[in-house]
Amino acid sequence: MSMEKTAPLDIDFDEYVPPDPIPQSRKRLGLLILAFGSLVLAAAFLVQALYRAGTIDFGFANWRPVVYAYLFWGITLGTAQVLRRGEAGVRALFVLPAVLFVVAMVVFPLLFGLYISFTDWNLSSLQGRRFNGLDNFRQMLGDAFYWNALKNMVWYTLAVLVEYAIAFGMALLLHSQIRARKFFRVVFLLPLMLSPVAVSWMVGKSMMEIRFGPIANFARWLGWENPAFFTDPWLARFSIMAMDAWTFIPLMMIMLLAGLQALPKEVMEAARVDGANPWQTFWKVIFPLTLPVSITAVLIRIIFKLKLADVIINVTAGGPGGATDSVTSFIFRVYRDRSNVGYGTLLAMVYLVLIVVSLTIMLNVLGRWMRGYGQEES
Amino acid sequence: MIAIDEKLDEAAVPEPTMAERTHRLTTRVIVYGILIVWAFICLVPIYWTVTTSFKAAPDVMRGNLVPFIDFTPQWLGWRSLGLSPETLFNTSTVRGEFTKRFMNSVVVSLSASFLAAVLGSLAAYGLSRFSYRFGPMKNKDISFFFLSQLILPPVVLALPFLVLYKELALLDTRIGLILLYTLTVLPIVIWIMRDQFKAIPVELEEAALVDGLSIWGAFLRIVLPISLPGIVAAFILSLILCWNEYFFAALLTSTEAKTLPVMVASQTGSQGINWWSMAALSTAAIAPLLIVGIILERYIIAGMATGAVK
Numbered sequence: 001m002s003m004e005k006t007a008p009l010d011i012d013f014d015e016y017v018p019p020d021p022i023p024q025s026r027k028r029l030g031l032l033i034l035a036f037g038s039l040v041l042a043a044a045f046l047v048q049a050l051y052r053a054g055t056i057d058f059g060f061a062n063w064r065p066v067v068y069a070y071l072f073w074g075i076t077l078g079t080a081q082v083l084r085r086g087e088a089g090v091r092a093l094f095v096l097p098a099v100l101f102v103v104a105m106v107v108f109p110l111l112f113g114l115y116i117s118f119t120d121w122n123l124s125s126l127q128g129r130r131f132n133g134l135d136n137f138r139q140m141l142g143d144a145f146y147w148n149a150l151k152n153m154v155w156y157t158l159a160v161l162v163e164y165a166i167a168f169g170m171a172l173l174l175h176s177q178i179r180a181r182k183f184f185r186v187v188f189l190l191p192l193m194l195s196p197v198a199v200s201w202m203v204g205k206s207m208m209e210i211r212f213g214p215i216a217n218f219a220r221w222l223g224w225e226n227p228a229f230f231t232d233p234w235l236a237r238f239s240i241m242a243m244d245a246w247t248f249i250p251l252m253m254i255m256l257l258a259g260l261q262a263l264p265k266e267v268m269e270a271a272r273v274d275g276a277n278p279w280q281t282f283w284k285v286i287f288p289l290t291l292p293v294s295i296t297a298v299l300i301r302i303i304f305k306l307k308l309a310d311v312i313i314n315v316t317a318g319g320p321g322g323a324t325d326s327v328t329s330f331i332f333r334v335y336r337d338r339s340n341v342g343y344g345t346l347l348a349m350v351y352l353v354l355i356v357v358s359l360t361i362m363l364n365v366l367g368r369w370m371r372g373y374g375q376e377e378s
Numbered sequence: 379m380i381a382i383d384e385k386l387d388e389a390a391v392p393e394p395t396m397a398e399r400t401h402r403l404t405t406r407v408i409v410y411g412i413l414i415v416w417a418f419i420c421l422v423p424i425y426w427t428v429t430t431s432f433k434a435a436p437d438v439m440r441g442n443l444v445p446f447i448d449f450t451p452q453w454l455g456w457r458s459l460g461l462s463p464e465t466l467f468n469t470s471t472v473r474g475e476f477t478k479r480f481m482n483s484v485v486v487s488l489s490a491s492f493l494a495a496v497l498g499s500l501a502a503y504g505l506s507r508f509s510y511r512f513g514p515m516k517n518k519d520i521s522f523f524f525l526s527q528l529i530l531p532p533v534v535l536a537l538p539f540l541v542l543y544k545e546l547a548l549l550d551t552r553i554g555l556i557l558l559y560t561l562t563v564l565p566i567v568i569w570i571m572r573d574q575f576k577a578i579p580v581e582l583e584e585a586a587l588v589d590g591l592s593i594w595g596a597f598l599r600i601v602l603p604i605s606l607p608g609i610v611a612a613f614i615l616s617l618i619l620c621w622n623e624y625f626f627a628a629l630l631t632s633t634e635a636k637t638l639p640v641m642v643a644s645q646t647g648s649q650g651i652n653w654w655s656m657a658a659l660s661t662a663a664i665a666p667l668l669i670v671g672i673i674l675e676r677y678i679i680a681g682m683a684t685g686a687v688k
Contacts, residue, residue, distance in 0.1 A: 062547040090593055094504025095520065098497045098564065099512070105561045106527060106535070113538035123541075173413055186675045187417045190424065193671040195622035197639040198660045202427045206653060212441050214426060246419070251682065258683030293686050300528075307531050310624040314643050328533040328625065335629070341537045348534040355529060 022086050030083030037076025044069035067104075074100045117346035124339040136346040146347055148322050149330040150354070152237065156308055156326060159241045160301050164294070166245075167252035174253070175260040185257075192250040196243075196310035203243050204230075204315035230316050233323030240324050243311050248304060252297045259293030260286070295366060306355055327351045424668070430657035431455035438653045455654030459662065476641070476662070483638040484666075486552050487620035490559035495613045497560070498567030499605075503597055505568075506575040507583075521572070527565040532625050540629055550634045558626050563616035570615070573684045574608030575601065611681025614674055621667055638663045 044066045051059025060066075078096055081089035117136060121129035140146055174185060194202075207215045208229045219227035229239045267289065271281045287294075309328035312318060318325040318333060325333075327347070335344045430438065432451035442448035453462035460470025504510070505521055512520065539558065540549070548554035578601060586596040602609075624639040631640060642663050645656055671678065 063545045064547055067546060087593075091504060091508045092510065093594075094500045094508070094597075095510060098501035098524065098568070099520070101497055102524065102527065102561070102564065105557065106530065109535055109538040109542060112542065113534065116538060116541065121541075169412075170416060173409060176409065178409065178413065184413055184417060185679070186672055187420050189675055189678065190668060190671055191420050193618060193667040194424075194664050195624065195639050195642075195667075197622070197624045197643045198427075198664050199423070201642065201656055201660050202423045206430065206656070207423060207426055212439050214422075214441060214443065217441050246423075254679050254682045255686035258679070258687045261683075262687045296686050303528050306529075307533075307625075309533070310639075313624075313628075328531060331533050331536075332625070332629070335537060341541060345534075345537045348531070348537065351531065352534045355531065359529060 022084065027084045030080040033076050033083070034080035037073040037080075041066075041069045041073040070100075070104060113345050113349060116342050117349050119342040120340070121342040122338070122340050129342065132342075136343050139343060140347060140350065143347075145322050145325065145330060146327075149325040149327045150351075152323070152325055153306065153308075153327055155237060156241060156244070157302055157305055159245065160298060160305055163245045163249050163301065164252060164298055167249050167297070168256050168294070170249070170253045171256035171260055174257055188253060189250050191247050194247060196247060197314055199243055199247055200311045200314035203246070204239070204311065208239065230324075231320055233320060236316055236320060236324050240312055240316065243315070244305070244308055248301060251304070252301050255293060255297040255300070256290065259290040259297075262293075263289055291370060295370075302359075424664070427657050427660050427664070430653055431655075431661050433654055433657075435654075455652075455656075455658030458652060458655035459658050461658070461662070476659070479636055479638045479641040480662070482552060482635055483621055486555045486559060486635070486637060487617055489552075490556045490620045491563065491613050491616035493556065493560045494563045494567045494616050495609055498564050498612065499571050499602075499609055502568045502571035503575050503601065506572050507580070521568075524568045525565050527561070528569075532562065536626065536629050539626075543630060550631050552635045554630060555627060555635055555637070558630070559620045559623060562623070562626075563619055566615060566619070567612045570612045570681055570684055571605070571608060574605045577684075578604055607677065607680060608684060610674075611677045611684070614670065614677050615681050617670070618667060618678075 047056070048059050048063055048066055050056045074096070077100075078093055081092045081096070083089070085092070116129065118131060118133060119129040120132040120135065170188060174181060174188070178184070191199075203215075207213045208227075210216050210226075210228050216227040216229075228235075230236045263286065267285055268281070271285045276284065307328060308326045309332060312324050312326050312329040313332055316324045318329055322330075331344045331347050331351075334340065334347070426443075429443070429445055429451075432445060432453070432455065433442065433449060434452050434454050437449040440448075445451045453464070456462035457465050458472065459476055460466070460468075460473030461476075465473075501524065505517055509517055510520060515523070535558075543549045543554050546554075548557075582600055582604070583596045586600045587593070591599065622639060623637075624643060627635075627637045627640045628643065631637065642659055645659060
C-alpha cells in the first residue's frame with residue numbers, strides 16, 4: 001500500500017542504557033511463566049472443546065473463559081518477554097498488545113470464516129452446520145444477484161473519480177485567497193459528521209420523497225413532472241451515489257487541502273515567473289506535486305466505498321430489482337432472509353479476494369504510471 | 379474545476395488595469411458563487427431536518443421551509459420523543475428508549491475510541507522507534523499487517539463474529555461492540571500516530587534517557603504530551619466512525635446494546651413514518667457530532683492531514 005513508506009528511525013538506545021546481563025535464572029523464570037500461561041490456555045480450550053463434543057461432562061457454559069485464558073496468556077507472554085530479553089522485551093511491550101488484539105480479532109475469525117464458508121449452516125434451523133464442500137461456491141457462480149452486486153460495486157467505485165474531481169475543486173477554492181475561509185471549511189466538513197443512516201432518512205427518505213420532499217419539489221419546478229428517484233435502475237443508482245458522495249467528499253477534500261498547503265511556495269513562484277498560465281501551472285506543477293496525496297485520498301476513499309451499505313440498506317434495500325445492491329447490502333439481506341451463515345460468508349470471502357487482487361493490480365499500475373509521469377516531468 | 383483555478387491564480391496577480399479589475403471582479407463573483415452554492419448543498423439537509431422536527435403535518439405537506447414566516451414552529455416531533463419542554467419532566471417510555479440507545483452509543487464509541495487510541499499509539503510509537511523481529515516479520519511487515527486491516531470489508535468478519543459472539547455470550551452486549559469497533563478504527567489510529575511520532579525528534583527521548591528515565595518513562599512523560607494533539611485528532615476521527623457505525627450494530631445487537639443508528643434505521647423502516655418525530659430523532663442523533671465537528675474542526679482536519687501528507 002502507498003501508506004508504507006520509510007523504515008523506522010533506528011535509535012541506538014543501548015548507547016545510553018547499557019544492557020544488563022540477564023542471569024540465567026531470570027530467563028528460566030520467564031520461560032516457566034510463559035509455559036504456565038500456555039498450559040492454562042491449552043487446558044481451558046481443551047476442556048471446553050471436549051465438553052462441547054460431549055466427551056466429558058464438566059466445562060463452562062460458554063466459550064468466554066477461553067478468552068480470559070487468552071488474556072492471561074498474553075500477560076504471561078509479555079512478562080516472559082521482559083524477563084528473558086530485558087530491554088528488548090520492554091520495547092516489545094509497545095507492539096505486543098495491539099498484535100495480540102488483532103490476531104484474536106482478525107486472524108482467528110478469518111480462519112474460522114474460511115471454514116464456515118464451506119459449510120451449510122442455517123442459524124435458525126436446529127441442524128447445525130454441515131460441511132458441504134464447494135456447494136456454496138457452485139451456488140455463487142449461478143447467483144445472478146451476487147454478480148449484479150459486484151457489477152454495481154464497479155460503478156460505485158468509478159464514482160470516486162467524480163467525487164475526486166469535485167473534492168479537488170473545492171480544495172483549490174478553499175486554498176485560494178478567500179474571506180471567511182474558516183467558516184467555509186467548517187461548513188464543508190459537516191456532512192462527514194453525519195451518520196449514513198441519518199442521511200438516508202434526511203435525504204433519501206424525506207427530501208427526495210416524491211410527494212412533498214423539497215428536492216422533488218425543486219425537480220418539479222425545473223420541469224420534471226414525476227420526480228421518482230428510486231424507480232429507474234440507473235437513477236436509483238445515481239441517487240445512492242449522490243448521497244454517499246455528499247457524506248464523503250469532505251474526507252478527500254481535507255486530505256487534498258492538506259496536500260495543497262504543504263506545497264512549497266517557491267515552486268509556485270517559479271512557475272509564475274516563468275510565465276506559465278494557470279492551466280499549465282495546474283497540470284505541470286500542482287497536479288504532479290500533489291499526486292501522492294491524491295493517490296492516498298482516492299485509495300482511502302475507495303476503501304470506504306467498498307464498505308458501502310448503510311444508505312442502500314435503509315433507502316432502497318437493494319431495489320429496484322437489485323439495481324442498487326452493493327455486495328455488503330446484498331450479503332446483509334441474504335443473511336436476514338435465509339439466516340444462512342455459510343453461504344453469506346463464502347460470498348464475503350470471494351469479495352475479499354477480489355478486492356485484494358484488484359487493489360494489488362491497481363497499485364502496481366499506478367506505481368508504474370507514476371514513475372512514468374515523474375520521468376516525463378523531470 | 380480547472381477553470382476556477384485558472385481564474386483564481388489570475389486574481390492573485392497584482393496589476394490593476396481597468397480590464398484586469400473587471401476580470402478580477404468576475405472571478406471573485408464566480409469563486410464566491412461556487413463556495414456559497416456548495417455551502418448551501420452542505421447545509422440544506424441539516425437545516426431541513428432540524429426545521430422539520432418543529433413542523434406539523436400540514437406544514438410538511440405544503441413544503442413550508444422557513445420557520446415563523448411559512449409556519450409556526452411546534453413541539454410535535456420533540457413531544458413524540460418525550461423531549462419537548464412540557465414532557466421533559468414527565469416520565470416517558472419513548473424518552474427512556476431513546477436515552478438508552480443514546481447512552482449505548484456514547485459508551486460504545488467513547489470506549490472503543492479510547493481503547494484504539496491507547497493500543498494504536500503504543501504500537502505506532504514502537505514501530506516508529508525500535509526495530510522488531512517477530513519470527514520472519516520485521517517492522518515493515520508488522521506495519522503492513524496493521525494497515526492492511528483497512529481494506530478488510532466489515533462484511534467479511536460480520537457473520538463469523540455473529541457465530542463466535544454467540545458462543546462467547548457477547549451478542550447484544552456493549553463489550554462485544556466495543557471490541558469490534560476498536561478493531562475497525564485501530565489501523566487508522568496507527569496510521570495517523572506513526573506519522574505523528576516520526577515528526578518528533580529522537581533527540582528529545584535520548585536526552586530523557588540520559589537523565590535516567592526508562593523507555594516507558596520517556597514515552598509517557600516526554601513524547602505523549604508533545605503528541606497529544608495528534609492523539610486527540612485520531613481519537614475524534616475514531617469517535618466519528620464509531621458513532622455512525624450501523625452495519626455491525628444492526629447484525630450483532632437486538633434489545634440491550636442497540637445503538638442510536640440502529641434505532642433511527644428501525645424507525646425509518648416502519649410504515650407511515652411521522653416525519654416530525656423522525657426528524658426530531660435524526661436531529662438528536664446527529665447533533666452531538668455536529669457540535670463536536672464545529673468545535674473541534676481544527677483537530678479533525680489536522681488528523682486527516684497528517685495521514686495524507688508526508
